Amino acid sequence: MEVTSMSVLKRREVAVFMTALAGIAVIADYFLKVPILNTAVADLLRWGVILASFMLIWGTISMIRIHADVIRKKTPNQWYYSVWLVFLMVVFVAVSLIQGLAGPSSRWMYDSIYVASSSTYYSILGFYMISASYRAIRARSGEATLLLVIAVIIMLMNAPIGAAVWEGIPALGKWIVDVPNTAASRGYIIGLAIGAVILGVRTLAGRERGYLG
Amino acid sequence: MLVSGRIAALGALVIVIVVYAWLLNRASKGKVPRIRKMAGFDAIEEAVGRATEMGKPVFFTPGISGFDHADSPQTIAGLTVLRHVAKLTARYKARLIAAVSKATVLPVAEETVRQGYLEAGRPEAYEPGMLRYLSDEQFAWAGGCIGIMHREGIATNIMVGNFMGESLLLAEAGYQAGAIQVAGTANRSQIGFFVTVADYCLIGEEIFAAGAYLFQDPVQLAGLGAQDVAKWIAIGAVALGIILNVLGIPVLVNLLKM
Numbered sequence A: 001m002e003v004t005s006m007s008v009l010k011r012r013e014v015a016v017f018m019t020a021l022a023g024i025a026v027i028a029d030y031f032l033k034v035p036i037l038n039t040a041v042a043d044l045l046r047w048g049v050i051l052a053s054f055m056l057i058w059g060t061i062s063m064i065r066i067h068a069d070v071i072r073k074k075t076p077n078q079w080y081y082s083v084w085l086v087f088l089m090v091v092f093v094a095v096s097l098i099q100g101l102a103g104p105s106s107r108w109m110y111d112s113i114y115v116a117s118s119s120t121y122y123s124i125l126g127f128y129m130i131s132a133s134y135r136a137i138r139a140r141s142g143e144a145t146l147l148l149v150i151a152v153i154i155m156l157m158n159a160p161i162g163a164a165v166w167e168g169i170p171a172l173g174k175w176i177v178d179v180p181n182t183a184a185s186r187g188y189i190i191g192l193a194i195g196a197v198i199l200g201v202r203t204l205a206g207r208e209r210g211y212l213g
Numbered sequence B: 001m002l003v004s005g006r007i008a009a010l011g012a013l014v015i016v017i018v019v020y021a022w023l024l025n026r027a028s029k030g031k032v033p034r035i036r037k038m039a040g041f042d043a044i045e046e047a048v049g050r051a052t053e054m055g056k057p058v059f060f061t062p063g064i065s066g067f068d069h070a071d072s073p074q075t076i077a078g079l080t081v082l083r084h085v086a087k088l089t090a091r092y093k094a095r096l097i098a099a100v101s102k103a104t105v106l107p108v109a110e111e112t113v114r115q116g117y118l119e120a121g122r123p124e125a126y127e128p129g130m131l132r133y134l135s136d137e138q139f140a141w142a143g144g145c146i147g148i149m150h151r152e153g154i155a156t157n158i159m160v161g162n163f164m165g166e167s168l169l170l171a172e173a174g175y176q177a178g179a180i181q182v183a184g185t186a187n188r189s190q191i192g193f194f195v196t197v198a199d200y201c202l203i204g205e206e207i208f209a210a211g212a213y214l215f216q217d218p219v220q221l222a223g224l225g226a227q228d229v230a231k232w233i234a235i236g237a238v239a240l241g242i243i244l245n246v247l248g249i250p251v252l253v254n255l256l257k258m
Helices: A006-030 A035-073 A081-100 A104-136 A142-158 A161-165 A169-204 B009-030 B039-054 B072-092 B107-118 B137-150 B167-177 B188-197 B204-215 B217-248 B251-257
Strands: B056-065 B096-100 B131-133 B154-164 B178-187 B201-204
Touching: A006 A035, A006 B009, A006 B178, A035 A081, A035 A169, A035 B107, A035 B131, A081 A104, A081 B009, A081 B056, A104 A142, A104 B167, A104 B188, A104 B217, A142 A161, A142 A169, A161 A169, A169 B072, A169 B188, A169 B204, A169 B217, B009 B217, B039 B056, B039 B072, B039 B154, B039 B178, B039 B201, B039 B204, B056 B072, B056 B137, B072 B096, B072 B137, B072 B204, B096 B137, B107 B131, B107 B154, B131 B137, B137 B178, B154 B167, B154 B217, B167 B178, B167 B188, B167 B217, B178 B204, B188 B251, B201 B204, B204 B217, B217 B251
Parallel strands: B056 B096, B056 B154, B096 B131, B154 B178, B178 B201
Antiparallel strands: none
């Protein structure tokens, strides 16, 4: 059941029209070499980047509102994290405004806090891969057994011990990667591309409104 | 005037549009394509029901992309699923927490959830705090999601959209929180992680069927029909290309290079 008021309907129609107009212009720009069109679309894309930057303000307001609420209610096990987040955000913004993003203090904060934390998160993946593989790669069914056998071959292919165990393992592993794996991947990509194109056509035709909320 | 090397792609786009228009016309006459069962979508209602029974929240995220990238169709698909999830959480009176990683997605996600609650007949239950913008940075967003999963003790974790290096981090965090997990992405390099860890998985183009499957909208079902026809055309072109190339006639390859 579509529940809309008249004003919302009007607003949506305007949004659908603007989406279709911008979408058709960008597609035409991809296929056609028309200087006026190409320049106009380049400008349009720049506007998009600028508007997206403004949305960060909306996001920040929303974030502060939520964390202020958590702090005000002193939500158990959460409020001190919110205090820490708001404090760091204020410090980072203040330092960046004073020194600029390339300034030594803001650069140090970014590299020493964010980059270090990101690298730590990424490295945790190594351990998660082991625990996830342990749960998934068990010979419980025909498919799982096939997965197990292929995984063992590929692991042996990548490890120096593989060729020592049996000299045919590197060639077998390479064949699995190059032939069945590549064939399946290409089928996947073709299906995916067609799905994305159809969704794009539906969006331009105003029939897909997931992006409007 | 036409850009060289892109003429074949334009031809393919025109074919897709014509097929879609034809199937849309058929759909308007009541001839709607049938759609197979998809366990991933069916499991969402069960997963939300579980959260209600446990009195714990449902967590949703539409992935790392926004609307300004080639992966934006995945974000749109994720938001379509979010609307369905919002309707279900409103109906079953479960608590919803949705986290977005791009500021541009936030207002759209807010409207999506608001619309879901409106459609479920409980607009008063909608709260702006349900939607959380965490960060545009990949691991800051992922870390925020993981923190929410653990602190809030989620019962259900639904992730549909574009996911990258953080996919396994999120799925493992959901597993450790004891959540039932429904995950879907079209990102080829990450789908293996979701298949391995999630309880239900939507693989690749399945996520684009969200609108058609969840809302049984004839217009969107026509789109799925067009997708199938286009796939058969692609399969035919691949088979024909192989035969012609084996016979030493590279006409199709040359045509595609136009």
